[in-house]
Amino acid sequence: MNKDWSVKDKSPSPKWLLDLLQTFFDPCPLNPDFDGLLINWKKYNYVNPPYSNKRPWIEKAIKEMEKGNTTVMLLPLDSAAAWYHDLIIPNAEVLSFRGRLELDNGKHPRYGSILAIFHP
Secondary structure, three states: OOHHHOOOOOOOOOHHHHHHOOOOEOOOOOOOOOOOOOOOOOOEEEEOOOHHHOHHHHHHHHHHHHOOOEEEEEEEOOOOOHHHHHHHOOOOEEEEOOOOOOOOOOOOOOOOEEEEEEOO
8 A cells, every 4th residue: 555645534634735724614623623514504514524534514504504604615526426326416516626736744645525505
C-alpha cells in the first residue's frame, strides 16, 4: 500500500477548502464535543463525514436542505455506489476534482473526491 494514499475517517479537509468555507458551520469536526447528527444545523454547513459511515450524514444533509439549509459535503467519488445514485444524484449538485486532492497532512486519497452541494 502506498502510505501517501492513506486516508482515514479523521483525515482533515484541505486548508484551502476550509478557508473558502470558513463562515460555514461544521457539524462534523475532527474532535467534536457534540453529536452532529442529533443537532440542528445552521443556514450554511460544511461536512467532511467519516467515509466509513457517510450515509447518515448525507441523509441529515437532505433533511437540513428540506428545512432551507445549504450543506457542502466532501465525499469520495464513487459513481458505482448505491448511496451515490440514491442520495447524491437526486438531491445535490456535484462538483468533482481533477486528480486526487492533496490533504494538508501530506496524504492523498486513493480515489477521487467530490463536493456534493445540497441547496434548499
